[in-house]
Structures are given as C-alpha cells and as structure tokens.
Amino acid sequence: MSTTDRPAPLRILIGCDTFLPDVNGAARFAERLAAGLVQRGEDVHVVAPSITHRKAGTFVETIEGERMTVHRWASWRWYPHDWLRFVLPWRARGYARKLLDRVRPDVIHIQSHIVIGRALAIEGAKRGIRIIATNHVMPENVLDFTLLPERAKRAFVRWGWRGADRILKHAAAVTTPTQRAADFLERNTHRRGVRPVSCGLRASNYTPDLTERTSHRLVFVGRVTLEKEIDVILRAIPRLDPSLDVTFTVVGDGDQRKQLEKLATELGIASRVTFTGRVTDEELRASLTNASIFVIASVAELQSIATMEAMASGLPIVAADAMALPHLVRDGENGYLFQPGNDRELADRLERILTMPREEYLRMQQASLDAVQVHDIDRTLDTFEALYRGEPVAS
Template sequence: MSTSDRPAPLRILIGCDTFLPDVNGAARFAERLAAGLVDRGHDVHVVAPSVTHRRAGAFVETIEGEEMTVHRWASWRWYPHDWLRFVLPWRARGMARRLLDRVRPDVIHIQSHIVIGRALAIEGAKRGIRIVATNHVMPENVLDFTLLPERAKRVFVRWGWRAADRVLKLASAVTTPTRRAADFLERSTHRRGVLPVSCGLRAANYTADLAPRTSHTLVFVGRVTLEKEIDVILRAIPRLDPALDVRFAVVGDGDQRRNLEKLASELGIADRVEFTGRVTDEELRARLTGASAFVIASIAELQSIATMEAMASGLPIVAADAMALPHLVQHGENGYLFQPGNDRELAERIADVLDRTPEAYRAMQEASLAAVQAHDIDRTLETFEQLYRGEAGAR
C-alpha cells in the first residue's frame, strides 16, 4: 500500500484502570497495544491511575520503547491489595469531561468497565465518540480484595456484572482475549457478538533453548495472589520422583508470597523453591528461556499473557483445564492440562513432560513455538485498527 493510500492516523485514547507500573495481564496488554499503535503512526493518549494521588497530570512516558502522553489521574491505594490503586468514582466523570474536551479523540478504547473506563465511556458516548471496550475483568476475581462475607460476595458478583453491562452497552464493539472468555461474558451480561481478539505478543522478543535439559526448573510467572492457586503447584512438587531433582521458581510478587513461603517450608521444599519478587523484562525472559516447563494452576485466566510468553520461549506448558488456558495448551502436543486443584494429577503431568525422551521433549517445545504464532501482536493491532474505524472486516 502506498503512503497516499493509507488511512489517516487516528487519535486514540486508551482508558486503563491498571497500567504501568502495575504488573498484570490487563496492564501488559494496554502497554503493548499503546506502543504498537504509536509505532504504526497513531497519536496515542493513555489515561491511567497516578502512582500516588499527589503525582497527577499529563506526562510523556516511554512505554515499550515508544513515547506517548499518559494522563495520570489522582488515585488512592486500596489497602487490602498490595498495589491496587483507584480513582475516586465521584471525581472521574468530571476529569473525563475535561480531558475529552482537550484531547478530542477519534476513538476511546477502554480496558475495563470500572472507574476510568466507565467515566470515559459515559462521557465519550455523550459526545458521539466511538467506543471500543475490551473486558479483562471478572467480578469474581475482585472478591479476594473486598473483605466481604460470603453472602455479600454473591450479591457483589451480581452487581458487578450488571455494572459491566451498563458500560459495555455503550461500546460499538466489545472484545475479550479468547472465545471462551467471550462466551462467558455473553452468559454473564446482555452483550452479544463479543469478539475474541488475542492480547498478542511479539514472539521474536523471546528466546527458545531447544537443547536437552540436564537439570529441571519449573517456572511460574504472574501475580502471587489467591486466584493463581500457586499452592497447588507447591503441593505437587513433593509428589515428584526425587531423581528428577526439580526446582520451582515463582517469578512475580503479591499478597500471598509470605503464605506460600510458609507452605513451602511446611512441605519441606523451601530449599527447592525460589520467590524472585518483581524482575526486569530481561530477567523474566532469561528465566523462561532457562526453564524446563511452565506451570500454571490458575482458574481465572481470560487469556494469560505469561503462558504465551512461555510458549514463545519454547517451553512445554502444564496448565489447569479452566477458562482460557485450554485455548493455549493442546493436551499431549505442547503440554498437558490437569483438573483444577488436583495436585496429584498435576505432579503426574509434570512428570509426563520431564520424563520424555529428548526427541519427544523437543517436539513439545516446537509445538509451543508453532502455536504461539497465531497470537502475533501485528494481527491484534490490525484488528483493533479496523474496529476503531468501524470496518466490518474486523469481525
């Protein structure tokens, strides 16, 4: 396509209730989306919570190597959580009105239906601005941080989905990372025609080591929180044959770290388990490259960017058969699925990976590398560009 034939660049406003320096799937997706759109010539603005309520304003920030304007709205820490911050809801719509009057975006892409996303969607719809919504949030996942009793939690979930529906109905297009997540969203709300669009990643940024392993390290990457069910992995490790000499690295941090360290000690495996805390991107990639397998026991993944990163690093995957993980793991090809919460079966599946012949192990690595190609970030960016312009081809 010649330069004259290319559509004009868009001014895109991305609304995020969680963003850098937060480390989670929604934040990572928004970072890569914003940087990819800048690289493709668009004028990108991001709205995100401030790190502290005193440091608010518009800043030029470098995200994934690309400069963009990030509008940091004053936010406050939610203390039951180790890093979560929120913008005061009664202030958000006023800030949204002022920002939209100043920026005048062609399209608003919200990453959740919560405070920032809700405010931008409501005020943007009043102005006739096209809204695209990507859902990364299930109310069920928020329950760990509410401190509510069980009966109140059920009420909270029903309220949460109704609140989501009221915001998502303002969008011209609603997406979520996988078909299973889209089906779940349609069952939980009145939305129909939800589009599965992969979060995507650039596989070339990761390195695979296809040489036979002489020692075995399992790795998990992600937030160290209850819904990740890392305790299931810890309970599986003592069930493995000692001859395998398996070690386990938990790459990430979160509110459950101390509890899990205590559990590892109680299980007698503390000397074989490493909790790294937060690491740089370079160390993360090195950890993945050097591991023998990636293990994830989570039951609440709408896609799992960490699993895709492991696949791009040539790792076999052992994953819970829950939510979106079966979309990434082809049982017996690039890894194995296990019944959620079943540490005995998990141990068997880990052994199935580590006991394979070098040739069979390499075939599983190559299957991961092949499967992750379907999640190339350029496909994701092209799809969202079509949605931003209202092109039917995006479907």
C-alpha cells in the same frame, strides 16, 4: 499495508484502570497496544491512575520503548490489595469531561468497565465518540480483596456484572481475549457478538532453547495472588520422584508471597523454590528460556499473556483445565492440562514431561512455538485499527 497507503492517523484515547507500573495481564496488554499503535503512527493518549496520589497530571512517558502522552488521574491505594489503586468514582466523570473536551479523540478504547473506563464511556457516548471496549475483568477475580462476608459475595458478583452490562452497551464493539472469555461475558450480560481478540505478543522478543536440558526447572510467571493457586504447584512438587531433583521458580510478587514461602517450608521444599519478586523484562525472559516446563494452576485466566510468553520461549506447558488456558494448551501436543486444584494429577503431568524421551520433549517445544504464532501482536493491532475506524475486520 505500506505507510503511503495508510489512512490518516487517528487520535486514540485508551482508558486503563490498571497500567504501568502495575504488573498484570490487562496492564501489559494496554502497554503493548499503545506502543504498537504509536509505532504505526497513531496519536495515542492513555488515561491511567496516578502512581501516587500527588503525582497526577499529564506526562510524556516511554512505554515499551515508545513515547506517548499519559494522563494520570489522582488515585488512592486500596490497601487490602498489594498494588491496586483507584480513582475516586465521583471525581472520574469530571476528569473525563475536561479531558475529552481538551483532547477530542476520534475513538475511546476502554480496558475495563470500572472507574476510568466507566467515566470515559459515559462521557464519550454523550459526545458521540466511537467507543471500543475490551473486557479483562471478572467480578469474581476481585472477591478476595472486597473484605465482604461470604453471604455478600454472590450479591457483589451480580452487581458487578450488571454494572459491566450498563457500561459495555455504549460500545460499538466489545472484545475479550479468547472465545471462552467472550462466551463467559455473553452468559453474564446482555452483550452479544463479543469478539475474541488475542492480547498478542511479539514472539521474536523471546528466546527458545532447544538444546538438551541438564536440569529440571519449573517456572511460573505472574502475580503471586490467591487466584493464581500457586499453592497447588507447591503441593505437587513433593509428589515428584526425588531423583528428578526438580526446582521451581516463581517470577513475580504479590500479597500471597509470605504465605507461600511458609507453605514451601512446611512441605520441606523451601531449598528448591525461589521467589524472585519483581524482575526486569530481560530477567523474566531469561527465566523462561532457562526453564524446562511452564506451569500455571490459575482458574481465572481470560487469556494469560505469561503462558503465551512461555510458549514463545519454546516451553511445554502444564496448565489447569479452566477458563482460557485450554485455548493455549493442546493436551498432549504442547503440554498437558490437569483438573484444577488437583496437585496429584498435576504432579503426574509434570513427571510425564520430565521423563519423556528427548524427541517427544522437542516436539512439545516446537508445538508451543508453532501455536503461539496466531497470537502475533500485528494481527491484534490490525484488528483494533479496523474496529476504531468501523471497517470490516479480517477473520
């Protein structure tokens, strides 16, 4: 659509319970969505937790190279988690009322049903504002940080899904990154017609290396947390043929880093494993370009932007056969799937790729590059702009 044919800009309020400087899939999606909408001429406002309790207010911030208005609500650190901050629930509704009366958005797009998303959805519905909801959250994902005893965790999950249902009913449309995630949401709530919309990425930002590899480098990108099951990857490495001289780089940081470093030492592979901590986007992309295989053992991915980034970097993928990962990994084409938690099977899949003929490896690289094209960010932006306006969405 040419700029002269575009309808008048919308004032869009994006509500995020996690946002920059957090590093996770939901935050990255919200950042790219907001920046892409600004590039298209929309009037974008973002609501997010303050970076520290005292740094609340309205700011003009540069996100993904685009300047936009970010309303930071006073938040508090949740210390069982390595980075999570939350707005006090009993204050969020008041913040929402004042902001909505001041900004008067045409549409609210909430990124979760938790504190900020919940407050904006309830107060926005009272004012008749169109609400779009994207679900990035499973209550199961936060169990490790609740400090609840095991017997209480099932009750927590049921309570979490009931809360999600109550908030998502306010939305004119509910989306989630993949069909499997949409099916999962419908099974656990009364929502129907949940639409899968890829988080999207711009593949041209990544650099594939299709030349012959001179070393065997595995890489994982993401939060170093329990749900990512990085320990499974570490346990697979000693099972590989020692002559392959495989190294493994973990790009990211999190509360499990010390435990995993200790495990690498116990397994006798500490010299071959690197934990980078937080890195710049440029360093992240270079880590992907220079790797041989991207490996992910997580069992709770609603899409996995990191896996898509690896595909855009031309890497074969070895991934757990769980949640949304089979939507990205076509077994035997652009990589292999393995039974979750099975480090022996993971080692077998890794060794298959590391020892395959160059022509087969190159075919896997190209298959990743081809498969990631359907996740182009412009398709995602087209879909959400149509949903914001209540227009038909192209299939």
